[in-house]
Every structure is written in structure tokens, then in C-alpha cells.
Amino acid sequence: LSSAARHDGLLILALNLAGTFAFGLSGGLAAVRARLDIFGVVALSFVVALTGGIIRDVLIGVPPETFRDWRYLAAAGGAGVVCFFGRTAMDRVHGGIQVFDALGLALFCVTGASKAFASDLGPVQGVVLGAITGIGGGMLRDVLLREIPTVLRHDLYAIPAVLGAAVVAIAHSAGSDSVYFSLMGATVCFVSRMVGIRYGIHAPIAPSERDRPPD
Amino acid sequence: LSSAARHDGLLILALNLAGTFAFGLSGGLAAVRARLDIFGVVALSFVVALTGGIIRDVLIGVPPETFRDWRYLAAAGGAGVVCFFGRTAMDRVHGGIQVFDALGLALFCVTGASKAFASDLGPVQGVVLGAITGIGGGMLRDVLLREIPTVLRHDLYAIPAVLGAAVVAIAHSAGSDSVYFSLMGATVCFVSRMVGIRYGIHAPIAPSERDRPPD
Amino acid sequence: LSSAARHDGLLILALNLAGTFAFGLSGGLAAVRARLDIFGVVALSFVVALTGGIIRDVLIGVPPETFRDWRYLAAAGGAGVVCFFGRTAMDRVHGGIQVFDALGLALFCVTGASKAFASDLGPVQGVVLGAITGIGGGMLRDVLLREIPTVLRHDLYAIPAVLGAAVVAIAHSAGSDSVYFSLMGATVCFVSRMVGIRYGIHAPIAPSERDRPPD
Numbered sequence: 001l002s003s004a005a006r007h008d009g010l011l012i013l014a015l016n017l018a019g020t021f022a023f024g025l026s027g028g029l030a031a032v033r034a035r036l037d038i039f040g041v042v043a044l045s046f047v048v049a050l051t052g053g054i055i056r057d058v059l060i061g062v063p064p065e066t067f068r069d070w071r072y073l074a075a076a077g078g079a080g081v082v083c084f085f086g087r088t089a090m091d092r093v094h095g096g097i098q099v100f101d102a103l104g105l106a107l108f109c110v111t112g113a114s115k116a117f118a119s120d121l122g123p124v125q126g127v128v129l130g131a132i133t134g135i136g137g138g139m140l141r142d143v144l145l146r147e148i149p150t151v152l153r154h155d156l157y158a159i160p161a162v163l164g165a166a167v168v169a170i171a172h173s174a175g176s177d178s179v180y181f182s183l184m185g186a187t188v189c190f191v192s193r194m195v196g197i198r199y200g201i202h203a204p205i206a207p208s209e210r211d212r213p214p215d
Numbered sequence: 216l217s218s219a220a221r222h223d224g225l226l227i228l229a230l231n232l233a234g235t236f237a238f239g240l241s242g243g244l245a246a247v248r249a250r251l252d253i254f255g256v257v258a259l260s261f262v263v264a265l266t267g268g269i270i271r272d273v274l275i276g277v278p279p280e281t282f283r284d285w286r287y288l289a290a291a292g293g294a295g296v297v298c299f300f301g302r303t304a305m306d307r308v309h310g311g312i313q314v315f316d317a318l319g320l321a322l323f324c325v326t327g328a329s330k331a332f333a334s335d336l337g338p339v340q341g342v343v344l345g346a347i348t349g350i351g352g353g354m355l356r357d358v359l360l361r362e363i364p365t366v367l368r369h370d371l372y373a374i375p376a377v378l379g380a381a382v383v384a385i386a387h388s389a390g391s392d393s394v395y396f397s398l399m400g401a402t403v404c405f406v407s408r409m410v411g412i413r414y415g416i417h418a419p420i421a422p423s424e425r426d427r428p429p430d
Numbered sequence: 431l432s433s434a435a436r437h438d439g440l441l442i443l444a445l446n447l448a449g450t451f452a453f454g455l456s457g458g459l460a461a462v463r464a465r466l467d468i469f470g471v472v473a474l475s476f477v478v479a480l481t482g483g484i485i486r487d488v489l490i491g492v493p494p495e496t497f498r499d500w501r502y503l504a505a506a507g508g509a510g511v512v513c514f515f516g517r518t519a520m521d522r523v524h525g526g527i528q529v530f531d532a533l534g535l536a537l538f539c540v541t542g543a544s545k546a547f548a549s550d551l552g553p554v555q556g557v558v559l560g561a562i563t564g565i566g567g568g569m570l571r572d573v574l575l576r577e578i579p580t581v582l583r584h585d586l587y588a589i590p591a592v593l594g595a596a597v598v599a600i601a602h603s604a605g606s607d608s609v610y611f612s613l614m615g616a617t618v619c620f621v622s623r624m625v626g627i628r629y630g631i632h633a634p635i636a637p638s639e640r641d642r643p644p645d
Contacts, residue, residue, distance in 0.1 A: 031582070032638065032639060034583075036582045036635065037583060037584075037632065037633035037634060038633055038634055038635070039582065039588040040579075040581075040582030040583055040633075043588070054489070058273060058279075059269070059278075059282050061278020061279065063489075064488075067489050067555065068551065070552055070554050070555070073555070083636070087636055087638040088638050122285055125282065128261070128282075139359070143359065144573065144579060144582065146361060146576060148249065148251075148361050149255075149359060151254075151255075152246070152251045152252070152254065152259070152359065153250070153252060154252075158255075162254070202252065203254055204253055205247075205250050205251065205252050206253075206256065206298070206299045206302055207300065208247065208302040209250050209302070274484070274493075274494055275493065276493020337500055339503050339504075340498070340500070340503070343476070343503065358573060358574065361576060362576065363464065363574065363576050364470075364574060366469075366470075367470030367473055367574065368465070368466050368467060373469040373470075373473070374469055377469070417467065418467035418468055418470075419467060420467050421468075421515070422515065423517040423518050424517070
């Protein structure tokens with residue numbers, strides 16, 4: 001490998017590990033708040049950080065990749081330990097965690113889509129796998145804590161992931177798998193997620209439900 | 216292929232897509248009622264329509280098949296869009312949807328069992344996989360909406376799927392994988408499901424619980 | 431095979447089937463108490479007895495092994511039938527079931543770790559897979575019954591599984607996959623689990639939550 005390519009690879013690895021760590025913080029913090037024990041806190045960090053990529057690989061039909069790489073396990077488990085001992089400090093840097101989480105979402109949705117195309121799946125599958133890689137962990141976190149997944153109800157969270165994956169899918173359909181479109185997809189996801197947080201934007205619910213109380 | 220065989224194949228594909236669409240409606244409608252946003256509605260349609268087949272293929276140990284076929288993804292996603300915009304119309308054709316759903320159940324339980332045998336699994340595995348293919352999606356729908364899966368508690372839903380798969384399993388054990396036994400299995404499932412709906416039949420709970428209030 | 435090796439193999443098979451049966455009782459009993467119907471009771475027995483091993487094999491990337499062996503399906507399903515008809519008798523032998531369940535946990539955590547090493551995974555993965563094999567089924571049971579998994583909150587249940595798997599992982603890292611370390615790991619798990627039950631020991635929750643009421 002050339003020095004430049006190795007540098008790029010290290011950058012992508014560092015970003016992926018940062019995203020994994022941020023997702024792990026999201027799981028661990030939710031677990032601490034739900035008063036899970038130390039095993040439960042570390043387990044939830046693993047769940048949020050790794051589930052999306054695991055479901056992606058199962059749907060593609062290959063052995064889960066991140067699970068085989070101890071650096072991802074260390075990033076996820078380390079996030080759990082940080083949450084267990086440091087909730088008070090973390091409550092103070094909530095905004096920072098949201099930025100890292102948005103970064104993780106942005107990276108995971110484009111890597112999910114790219115992996116779909118590397119496995120010869122079509123554009124629809126690429127978008128679905130990109131979204132699942134980004135949101136799967138958070139969904140399982142909510143199910144384990146007995147909540148309807150926020151990502152299905154609240155916030156602009158899944159739609160940025162879909163948009164980011166769609167950029168990669170459109171470029172792929174047009175014949176290019178260039179890393180520049182991955183960067184563009186990640187940027188679209190990250191910016192739309194941060195704009196959604198900043199202005200409190202929500203995805204719409206069905207027209208029939210807007211004027212009536214919940215069933 | 217002969218013209219007759221191609222005709223049969225098209226019929227089975229059409230029935231499978233109709234079943235997928237009906238399962239998608241079931242997921243989308245539940246999501247609209249739970250006031251999920253548009254992403255959540257389409258996601259639940261995917262979940263109900265595709266999860267059973269995905270679990271089946273994971274248990275067999277092959278890459279999930281329907282996920283690779285865009286026509287199934289289109290049928291599932293299309294059902295979600297219909298639910299998002301058309302709940303009012305759908306409430307009017309509730310009986311029609313139940314018929315399609317029973318058709319989906321009937322088809323999925325026999326195709327699940329057949330795929331088990333095509334993968335050299337035994338009759339018990341065939342029945343289990345037939346049932347999972349039919350009910351897996353509805354179970355995950357209920358888990359995501361924070362309910363105990365209806366299929367484990369109410370209605371005659373899983374047992375028709377078990378019966379349909381059992382017909383295929385018995386025929387297989389007796390040496391025949393003829394499509395006629397698949398048709399017979401699907402019919403047994405469909406009819407017992409519709410009779411269960413019509414007469415409000417429920418599967419029994421344990422003798423010890425019948426005379427006492429819930430814990 | 432020599433007569434001694436065959437005898438060992440039979441012993442391990444018998445212990446595994448006893449553990450599967452005990453896990454099946456745990457699922458079936460919870461289902462009877464939640465007033466699930468007969469299908470739901472048998473389904474929960476399957477879920478608790480088989481899910482851990484299935485998730486392990488999916489994470490390793492091989493077709494789920496126990497699912498292919500009818501004896502495990504029979505042990506799991508048989509436990510469900512026993513629960514459906516015999517709750518009253520079982521309430522009387524609760525302590526006995528806990529012992530079998532601890533035995534199942536002890537066996538599953540060491541076989542999970544061993545299988546990870548046989549698949550060339552590292553020590554961290556071995557510990558994680560050992561724990562998942564032991565606790566995965568109970569977690570899904572609780573999710574299906576709409577509860578936050580006890581294993582994440584209560585009791586000393588996951589930590590004995592982690593300890594048992596860690597013994598196997600340390601021996602493996604030191605160059606030995608001898609069955610004696612598996613026996614030692616299983617003993618560590620079993621004893622710490624029974625001590626936890628006897629003295630009501632719980633794993634700690636986060637320091638920040640100890641003095642405040644739940645959110």
C-alpha cells in the first residue's frame with residue numbers, strides 16, 4: 001500500500017472506531033439510566049455499537065465482520081465502562097455525544113450501503129442495509145429496555161441514514177463506487193441529522209392520525 | 216421450461232407477492248395505529264413481510280433469499296406506503312386484508328417447510344421452519360410495538376401454520392415432495408385459519424391457569 | 431472411537447440435553463404464567479433452550495448446529511409440554527429446576543467459548559460467545575414477554591457465565607484447549623451461580639444511580 005492509501009485507511013478506521021465508541025456510549029448511558037447492572041451496561045454498549053453491522057452481514061450472508069475485530073469490541077466495551085463510572089460527567093457533554101453519534105450514523109449508513117454493493121446486491125438493498133447498519137443497534141437497545149424504538153417514532157434519525165445511503169446507491173447505479181460519493185453521503189447524513197436536532201424536526205406521521213388522539 | 220411449468224411458476228410468484236403485500240399491510244397498519252412516522256410505517260411493513268423468511272434462511276444457514284429479490288422489497292414497501300396514506304380506506308376492507316393475510320400465512324408455511332426439506336433437514340425442523348416463516352414477521356411486529364406477540368396468546372394463528380407445514384412434512388417423510396401436498400398443506404392452513412376467525416376459536420391455555428386470574 | 435471416549439461423548443451429550451431441557455422448562459413455565467396458549471408455551475421452551483446457541487452460531491458464521499439435531503428439539507419441545515400440563519407439580523420442585531438451569535448455564539458458557547476457539551476467534555470473542563450462548567435464550571424470553579431481561583438487571587446470572595467462559599479463554603490463550611479447563615470453567619460458573627442464588631447476591635449498578643430513585 002502507498003503511504004497515502006494507508007493514511008486514508010487509518011482515517012477510516014479511526015472514524016469507524018469513534019462512531020462505534022459513540023454508539024456504545026448511547027447504549028451504556030441508556031442502560032445506566034434504566035438501572036441495569038454492570039453486565040447490563042456493557043452488554044447494551046455492545047448491542048448498540050455492533051448490532052447494526054451484524055444484521056447487515058447476516059442479511060448479506062457473510063460472517064459478521066466487526067465481531068471478529070477485537071478493536072471494535074474494545075471500543076464498544078470501553079464505552080460501557082465509561083458510562084458505568086462516569087454518567088455525571090457524561091450528562092455534561094451530552095451535545096458532544098450527539099455529534100459523535102451523528103458521525104457514527106453517517107459512517108455506518110455509507111459503509112452499510114457500500115458493503116451491499118461490494119456483495120453484488122442492488123440499489124434498494126443498499127439503501128435498506130445502509131439504514132439498518134445505522135439504526136439497528138439503537139432499535140435493539142430500545143426493545144431490550146422495553147420501549148418502542150425511538151427511531152421509528154421520533155426525531156429525524158432514520159431518514160438521514162436513508163439519505164446518506166441513497167447518495168451511495170445513486171452513484172453506484174450511475175457506475176461509480178468512488179469514495180468521494182461515500183464522503184458526500186456521510187456528509188448529507190451528518191448535516192441533515194444535526195439540522196434535525198438543532199431545529200427539532202420530526203418525520204411526519206400518517207395523515208389519518210394527525211387530528212386524533214392515540215388509540 | 217414448458218409453457219405450463221412457466222405458468223405454474225408465475226402463479227406461485229404472484230401468490231407469494233400477494234402474501235408479502237398482505238403481510239406488509241398488517242405491519243404498516245399496526246404502525247400507523249401506533250403513530251409511528253413514515254419511516255416507521257414502511258419499516259414495519261418490511262419487518263412483517265420479510266422477517267419470517269429471513270429467520271428461516273438464517274436457521275437453514277443460507278443467505279436470506281427474499282431480501283435479494285427486489286420484487287419482494289417493492290411489495291413490502293408498497294404496502295407500507297398504502298398504509299401511510301390510506302388507513303381510512305383500509306379500515307373499510309379489513310375482512311379482505313384478513314383473507315390475504317391468511318393466504319400469506321398458508322403460502323409461507325408450506326414454502327418454509329419445503330425449503331427445509333430441500334436443505335436436507337428433518338420433518339421436525341420442517342414444521343418448525345414452516346411455522347417460523349409464517350409467524351416470525353408478526354412476532355417481531357408485536358415486539359417492536361411493545362406487545363406480547365398475539366400469535367403466542369390469541370387466535371388460531373400459529374396452529375394453522377403448524378398444520379399446513381405438517382402436511383408437507385408427513386408427505387416428505389412418506390417419500391413425496393409433490394407440489395400437490397404443498398397445495399393441500401396450504402389449503403389446510405388457510406381453511407383452519409378462516410374457520411378460526413369466523414368462529415372466534417382460540418388455542419387452549421394451560422389447565423392450571425384456566426381458573427385463576429393472571430399473575 | 432475408544433470406549434472411554436465414547437463414554438465421555440455420551441456424558442457430554444446427556445448433560446447438554448439435560449441443560450436444554452432445564453432451559454426449556456424455564457421458558458415454558460414463564461409462558462404458562464403469562465397465560466400463553468399451548469403453542470406459545472412450546473414456542474417459549476424452544477426460544478429459551480435454543481436461541482443462545484443459534485445466536486452463537488450466527489455470530490461465528492456457521493449454520494445453527496443444535497437446530498439440526500432433533501434430540502435438542504425434542505428436549506426443548508418436551509419441556510414445553512411438561513410445563514403446559516404440569517405447572518402445579520413444577521412449582522413444588524422449583525429448587526430442582528434452578529439447579530438444572532445453573533447446570534445448563536455452566537455447560538452452555540463453556541461450549542460457547544470452546545466453539546469460538548475451534549472457529550479461530552480470539553479470547554474476547556470467546557468470552558462474549560460463551561456468555562451469549564448461556565444467556566441469549568433467557569433474554570429473548572423476557573423480550574417476548576415484554577420485560578426488561580432479568581439477566582441485565584437482577585441476580586448473578588450473566589457474570590457466572592462470563593467467568594466460566596473466561597476460564598476456557600485463559601486456558602486457550604495459554605495454549606491449552608483441554609477438556610479439563612472446560613470442566614473447571616463449568617464448575618466456576620455453576621458454583622458462583624448457586625452461591626449467588628443462595629445468598630441473594632446481585633451485580634452492582636452504576637455509582638451515580640445508587641442514591642437516587644429510578645428516572
